[in-house]
Amino acid sequence: MSKRASTDHSCDVIIVGAGIAGLAAARHLTAAKKNVIVIESNSTPGGRVRSDIIDGVTIDRGFQLLNPAYPEAVKMLDFKALNLRSFTPGVRVRTSQGTRTLIDPFRSPRTVLATAKSVPGTRLEQVRFAAYMTELAKGYGRELQYRDDGTAYDALSGFREIRDDVLGPFLSGVLFDDSMTTSRRLVDVFLRCFVRGTPAVPAKGMGEIARQLSQGIALSLNESAVRVTPTSVTTNARTHTARAVLVATDPTTAAYLIPGLPKPQMRSGTTWWHRAPVPVTSLNNGLPILTVDADRTGPLVNSVVMNAASPEYASTDQALIASTALGTGPHSSADIAKHLSYLYSANTSRWEIVAVQPMIETVPAFEVGTPFRKPTRLDNGIFIAGDHRDTPSLQGALVSGRRAAAAIRHALA
Numbered sequence: 194m195s196k197r198a199s200t201d202h203s204c205d206v207i208i209v210g211a212g213i214a215g216l217a218a219a220r221h222l223t224a225a226k227k228n229v230i231v232i233e234s235n236s237t238p239g240g241r242v243r244s245d246i247i248d249g250v251t252i253d254r255g256f257q258l259l260n261p262a263y264p265e266a267v268k269m270l271d272f273k274a275l276n277l278r279s280f281t282p283g284v285r286v287r288t289s290q291g292t293r294t295l296i297d298p299f300r301s302p303r304t305v306l307a308t309a310k311s312v313p314g315t316r317l318e319q320v321r322f323a324a325y326m327t328e329l330a331k332g333y334g335r336e337l338q339y340r341d342d343g344t345a346y347d348a349l350s351g352f353r354e355i356r357d358d359v360l361g362p363f364l365s366g367v368l369f370d371d372s373m374t375t376s377r378r379l380v381d382v383f384l385r386c387f388v389r390g391t392p393a394v395p396a397k398g399m400g401e402i403a404r405q406l407s408q409g410i411a412l413s414l415n416e417s418a419v420r421v422t423p424t425s426v427t428t429n430a431r432t433h434t435a436r437a438v439l440v441a442t443d444p445t446t447a448a449y450l451i452p453g454l455p456k457p458q459m460r461s462g463t464t465w466w467h468r469a470p471v472p473v474t475s476l477n478n479g480l481p482i483l484t485v486d487a488d489r490t491g492p493l494v495n496s497v498v499m500n501a502a503s504p505e506y507a508s509t510d511q512a513l514i515a516s517t518a519l520g521t522g523p524h525s526s527a528d529i530a531k532h533l534s535y536l537y538s539a540n541t542s543r544w545e546i547v548a549v550q551p552m553i554e555t556v557p558a559f560e561v562g563t564p565f566r567k568p569t570r571l572d573n574g575i576f577i578a579g580d581h582r583d584t585p586s587l588q589g590a591l592v593s594g595r596r597a598a599a600a601i602r603h604a605l606a
């Protein structure tokens with residue numbers, strides 16, 4: 194690409210999409226003194242990571258968490274400014290016999306005995322599980338990306354009861370899939386992050402991540418790209434020209450804008466936000482811990498009391514509960530209330546729905562053999578970024594933005 198061409202263009206780089214990947218790319222390119230414009234079809238940046246205030250409570254777009262052990266988040270985000278509010282590093286499992294609370298003994302030594310009693314399976318399975326998690330926690334994460342691949346179901350078969358009653362229900366909410374056919378490489382990388390970091394939310398909502406990343410970035414909001422070439426983007430408003438174009442949209446829009454680009458299968462889900470007229474301490478003893486259902490007795494794959502972690506989400510005289518099901522339904526609110534009643538052993542008849550968020554596209558599927566890094570520049574010269582080019586996570590979106598920015602810098606040098 195010639196340097197002379199830049200004088201004819203409105204900027205060096207046009208980025209389509211102000212999700213986490215597009216914003217990360219914009220930050221890297223801006224830091225490298227490139228003139229960047231980010232075009233975003235929505236009225237706010239963030240894409241799948243946004244928050245709203247509804248009736249005085251903070252609602253994220255779908256229940257999601259930031260793991261501070263994500264290596265790219267450590268480099269890109271100012272955790273202190275985000276004012277992270279942590280969840281309990283573990284999981285509460287509802288079974289037909291009651292509940293098991295499994296908390297990471299390394300980060301909460303006082304819970305060692307209680308957790309040891311709660312881990313299901315034979316002694317041998319428990320030892321194998323402890324060894325597996327210890328192996329994931331140490332060493333380098335990159336090695337996990339290149340190990341022999343297979344399904345998560347097979348990889349975790351050394352401790353079947355833990356897989357079926359704890360890890361399976363937990364992972365189905367992370368992957369938006371309960372088939373356990375996901376690549377074991379991805380699952381290992383995710384499990385490694387969970388043992389190394391305590392998931393959290395910014396005090397004022399996940400949208401703060403996008404807000405932080407977009408500081409100082411030239412954004413053109415409410416503008417939708419309808420056509421892209423390697424040096425131009427036509428939108429509903431105008432045609433922009435640039436020395437490079439980066440498509441950082443969701444995978445479905447990317448496949449529309451770039452004919453021939455394969456589109457990954459997308460997982461779907463629905464999150465319900467309830468407000469319960471009870472003190473936040475009355476559910477799960479006030480523990481901000483994810484609850485899953487070992488026996489899958491209802492539609493929900495997980496539920497959590499958000500303001501037990503972050504009092505900024507809602508006042509503590511009420512409980513704000515986020516609960517997620519796979520797919521987009523149909524689920525009646527009565528079925529959801531019934532399942533919540535089982536999960537929390539609570540009367541949910543006075544719980545009020547604040548929001549229901551059906552999401553046809555949550556994260557891309559990551560089947561066995563999926564590469565961790567897909568090319569950032571296509572044969573037609575257009576650059577591409579997004580979680581579908583790396584891993585389906587905030588970490589993947591951030592890495593993909595960085596990789597695309599590096600490729601653009603190289604091309605423009």
Ligand SMILES: Cc1cc2nc3c(=O)[nH]c(=O)nc-3n(C[C@H](O)[C@H](O)[C@H](O)COP(=O)(O)OP(=O)(O)OC[C@H]3O[C@@H](n4cnc5c(N)ncnc54)[C@H](O)[C@@H]3O)c2cc1C
Binds near residue numbers: 258444580585
């Ligand atoms: C419910 C849910 C829960 C999740 N939970 C977690 C979690 O706990 N932890 C985790 O790490 N990850 C989680 N994820 C995944 C994570 O949110 C995504 O991987 C990440 O946000 C993807 O970012 P992205 O920039 O690749 O794409 P997107 O966020 O999809 O951004 C694409 C942007 O492009 C814009 N756009 C689309 N079309 C156009 C157009 N024609 N013109 C201009 N702009 C356009 C969109 O409006 C959007 O802003 C979750 C996702 C969901 C949906």
